[in-house]
Amino acid sequence: MDKRRYFLRKVANAVLTLIIVASFNFVLFRMIPGDPARLLLPREKQSPAAVKTMRHYFHLDAPKWKQFAYYYWYDLVRGRFGVSFYYKRDVSSVIAARVWPTVVLAGTGTVIATIVGLFLGVFAGWRRNSAFDVVSTNFGMIMYAMPAFWFGLLCIMLFATKLQWFPSGGMSEPGTVLHGMTAFGSFLKHLALPVFTFSIAYIGEYQLIMRSSLTGVMNDDFVLTARAKGLSDNAVLWKHTVPNAMLPTITLVMMNLGFIMSGAILTESVFNWPGLGLLSYTSMEKIDYPVMQAVFMLGSAFVILFNLLADLMLYYVDPRVKA
Amino acid sequence: MSPRGPGVPRRFRNWVFFWTPATWLVLDLVTYPKDRPIASGFGHIIGGFIAPTVANYPAWAMLFVALALAVSGVVGLVRNAKKRRFNGALVALAAVFAAWGVVAADPAHFALTNRHGGLGWLFQTLCLLVAGVCAWFWASAGPERAELMVWNTHQIWKLYRGNWQGTAGLWIIGIFMSIALLAPFLADHSKLLITEGVGPNNRPPAGSYYRWMGTDDAGQSVLTEFIWSARISLVVGLMATFISTVVGALIGIVAGYYGRWLADVLMRLTDAFLVIPWLPLAMVMARLWGTNYWLIIMIIGFTSWPGTARVVRADALRVSELQFIERAKAIGSSQWHVMKKHVLPNVWPLIFANTILVVAVAILSETTLSFLGLGDPTNFSWGTMLNKAWQSGATADWWWIIPPGIAIVLVVVAFTFVGTAFDEVLDPKLRKREEHDADRPLTVEGEGLDQPLDGIVTAPGSPLRPILGGGGSSSGNKSDDPGGPQ
Numbered sequence: 098m099d100k101r102r103y104f105l106r107k108v109a110n111a112v113l114t115l116i117i118v119a120s121f122n123f124v125l126f127r128m129i130p131g132d133p134a135r136l137l138l139p140r141e142k143q144s145p146a147a148v149k150t151m152r153h154y155f156h157l158d159a160p161k162w163k164q165f166a167y168y169y170w171y172d173l174v175r176g177r178f179g180v181s182f183y184y185k186r187d188v189s190s191v192i193a194a195r196v197w198p199t200v201v202l203a204g205t206g207t208v209i210a211t212i213v214g215l216f217l218g219v220f221a222g223w224r225r226n227s228a229f230d231v232v233s234t235n236f237g238m239i240m241y242a243m244p245a246f247w248f249g250l251l252c253i254m255l256f257a258t259k260l261q262w263f264p265s266g267g268m269s270e271p272g273t274v275l276h277g278m279t280a281f282g283s284f285l286k287h288l289a290l291p292v293f294t295f296s297i298a299y300i301g302e303y304q305l306i307m308r309s310s311l312t313g314v315m316n317d318d319f320v321l322t323a324r325a326k327g328l329s330d331n332a333v334l335w336k337h338t339v340p341n342a343m344l345p346t347i348t349l350v351m352m353n354l355g356f357i358m359s360g361a362i363l364t365e366s367v368f369n370w371p372g373l374g375l376l377s378y379t380s381m382e383k384i385d386y387p388v389m390q391a392v393f394m395l396g397s398a399f400v401i402l403f404n405l406l407a408d409l410m411l412y413y414v415d416p417r418v419k420a
Numbered sequence: 421m422s423p424r425g426p427g428v429p430r431r432f433r434n435w436v437f438f439w440t441p442a443t444w445l446v447l448d449l450v451t452y453p454k455d456r457p458i459a460s461g462f463g464h465i466i467g468g469f470i471a472p473t474v475a476n477y478p479a480w481a482m483l484f485v486a487l488a489l490a491v492s493g494v495v496g497l498v499r500n501a502k503k504r505r506f507n508g509a510l511v512a513l514a515a516v517f518a519a520w521g522v523v524a525a526d527p528a529h530f531a532l533t534n535r536h537g538g539l540g541w542l543f544q545t546l547c548l549l550v551a552g553v554c555a556w557f558w559a560s561a562g563p564e565r566a567e568l569m570v571w572n573t574h575q576i577w578k579l580y581r582g583n584w585q586g587t588a589g590l591w592i593i594g595i596f597m598s599i600a601l602l603a604p605f606l607a608d609h610s611k612l613l614i615t616e617g618v619g620p621n622n623r624p625p626a627g628s629y630y631r632w633m634g635t636d637d638a639g640q641s642v643l644t645e646f647i648w649s650a651r652i653s654l655v656v657g658l659m660a661t662f663i664s665t666v667v668g669a670l671i672g673i674v675a676g677y678y679g680r681w682l683a684d685v686l687m688r689l690t691d692a693f694l695v696i697p698w699l700p701l702a703m704v705m706a707r708l709w710g711t712n713y714w715l716i717i718m719i720i721g722f723t724s725w726p727g728t729a730r731v732v733r734a735d736a737l738r739v740s741e742l743q744f745i746e747r748a749k750a751i752g753s754s755q756w757h758v759m760k761k762h763v764l765p766n767v768w769p770l771i772f773a774n775t776i777l778v779v780a781v782a783i784l785s786e787t788t789l790s791f792l793g794l795g796d797p798t799n800f801s802w803g804t805m806l807n808k809a810w811q812s813g814a815t816a817d818w819w820w821i822i823p824p825g826i827a828i829v830l831v832v833v834a835f836t837f838v839g840t841a842f843d844e845v846l847d848p849k850l851r852k853r854e855e856h857d858a859d860r861p862l863t864v865e866g867e868g869l870d871q872p873l874d875g876i877v878t879a880p881g882s883p884l885r886p887i888l889g890g891g892g893s894s895s896g897n898k899s900d901d902p903g904g905p906q
């Protein structure tokens with residue numbers, strides 16, 4: 098397929114999906130029982146005048162189609178999601194402060210999970226039905242089935258409460274100000290358990306996918322050709338088989354990167370890691386509608402973006418797409 | 421396939437062994453908690469079976485089951501001299517059930533309303549009756565179909581047995597199902613009340629039965645919570661899967677077979693649902709509309725269907741290319757008829773295997789939501805238990821944290837194993853690959869697989885004959901089936 102057409106189609110699809118999701122988001126939050134304007138105000142200040150001002154401020158007195166337009170214009174296009182009920186600040190600034198902890202946690206976790214998962218999957222798939230394969234595959238199944246929060250609780254139980262090697266949560270020691278290397282060391286210590294939990298949650302998945310795609314590719318003709326040429330086992334594996342088997346795994350990693358925020362919710366709430374995941378949890382607990390709405394929209398946008406990236410990347414990686 | 425005699429007793433047995441427990445299970449789980457059993461302390465496991473007030477299942481149901489078993493056993497003994505031992509066992513089992521029913525027979529249970537004023541048991545018994553009658557009519561209306569179904573099941577079962585993971589998964593599921601089903605006999609429901617402590621707070625396991633798994637932060641029995649949690653976790657998982665499968669299969673089949681503009685709309689919708697991060701969505705919905713476990717079932721069901729829809733659509737596209745579909749259209753079948761009678765039966769194996777995999781996901785989702793505090797506050801599930809342990813800061817109470825987690829992992833792994841095993845059994849491509857490179861072929865005992873499947877189009881090499889109409893309408897199309905066993 099023509100490159101420009103392919104790209105255009107994918108981008109158009111992504112934009113269309115984004116619009117659908119955004120509209121869904123609008124509808125979802127308009128289905129809230131009760132009056133959001135009242136929720137915004139403390140109970141003692143709910144005079145009719147104040148409620149009216151509030152309703153006007155949030156365009157709640159406008160007809161629905163106008164609200165819809167305002168929503169698209171202010172919230173989505175200009176990125177202004179209103180004021181957080183709980184933090185009493187602009188939602189955008191609340192979110193901005195939470196981005197990088199999640200990026201650090203999920204980024205490190207994803208890198209570790211991808212590398213470990215890929216290697217485990219490759220070795221298991223290459224020596225099928227060996228002891229290593231049986232053990233690691235079943236282990237991968239268990240990791241895949243394990244709820245991340247439970248594993249996090251186990252980690253806290255063992256490493257924080259019992260052995261006291263690592264702190265049980267947060268991103269820094271409360272009440273102390275550290276500088277330089279000590280601060281960094283403390284940060285790493287706080288990071289260790291969340292990253293461990295986060296990556297364990299994904300290792301199983303990547304490993305299983307890698308193994309199954311490798312076993313699928315292994316029987317293809319070109320592997321036989323490579324063998325017939327007299328290449329060493331290692332060369333056949335790493336130069337011919339693995340690159341071909343990488344595709345599904347790469348796609349999966351990209352998809353999961355999109356879901357990073359919802360993936361981080363559990364890890365971050367268990368370890369009290371102040372990222373976007375914890376933000377969505379606390380905003381849910383405090384019924385902080387503007388933040389919930391923004392977080393939900395952001396999460397969906399992430400997924401759409403990474404799906405698009407995966408599709409675009411596939412164009413370069415997978416020759417079949419061009420055909 | 422030659423019809424083997426009138427065959428009624430055999431189908432009757434199918435009914436007893438499949439429909440009765442299945443209906444019973446579903447109804448029992450759905451009508452939970454209908455009877456609060458009163459069992460006290462020691463010996464209630466045995467006592468539970470005989471004490472009338474504990475018998476969650478009223479005497480009527482017991483006697484009914486006994487009657488069914490007895491009839492089927494006696495009919496079997498009269499008609500089929502060969503399976504004497506088997507039918508004898510049935511009669512013996514009937515005697516056990518009858519005894520149970522009689523012992524549990526409390527005048528209160530024979531009255532139309534029981535002690536708690538609920539009519540749940542009457543409803544349950546009636547439904548059993550209806551299910552039985554339906555199964556009976558179904559079986560006698562089309563003996564060939566019933567035979568075919570039995571034959572199919574048998575083929576699949578033979579293949580399935582060879583898969584140790586699938587077998588292990590079935591065992592695990594069986595064990596947890598039994599725990600869920602027998603919960604009233606295993607632990608007293610009233611011990612879940614916050615006032616019913618069994619010891620001091622946060623104590624490790626101790627000798628007495630209710631303290632086998634220690635106590636939680638309110639001094640309640642963790643064992644009781646664990647046992648009753650199995651119900652919610654399983655029932656939410658199964659019901660959510662039901663919704664998800666129905667929605668997903670419907671959308672997938674319509675998009676795949678009917679196509680046209682509707683397919684575009686449906687697939688765009690599917691894509692949109694696929695990118696919505698389900699956890700934040702579920703959190704928002706649970707928060708907005710309050711938490712009870714029907715809502716959680718709905719939320720999980722309506723957020724987890726896109727995967728099914730995609731898979732089913734792909735398969736429906738394949739099926740709608742087959743020639744018997746064209747033939748059905750040529751003789752003027754309606755779209756709906758073709759979808760129902762030809763596409764669905766051929767896509768069914770895929771839906772089935774996928775469903776089991778969805779159960780695993782649904783159970784995990786329920787646990788996650790409950791852990792985040794969005795579970796039904798009036799009921800216990802494994803996620804709720806973990807949430808309580810987490811919220812109370814009991815990070816050292818291993819007896820409280822480890823068991824629910826292990827249960828979740830076991831159940832999820834078991835469903836994944838079973839789903840994968842069915843996938844392999846039902847999808848010939850996967851099976852062939854296994855045979856091809858695992859130097860030893862999958863052993864298939866007895867006859868069956870290598871038999872030519874006369875005049876029936878299925879996926880090449882599939883052990884399945886189409887269970888419903890697809891088979892009948894497709895005779896004479898053997899040649900469409902390039903890789904098929906011929």
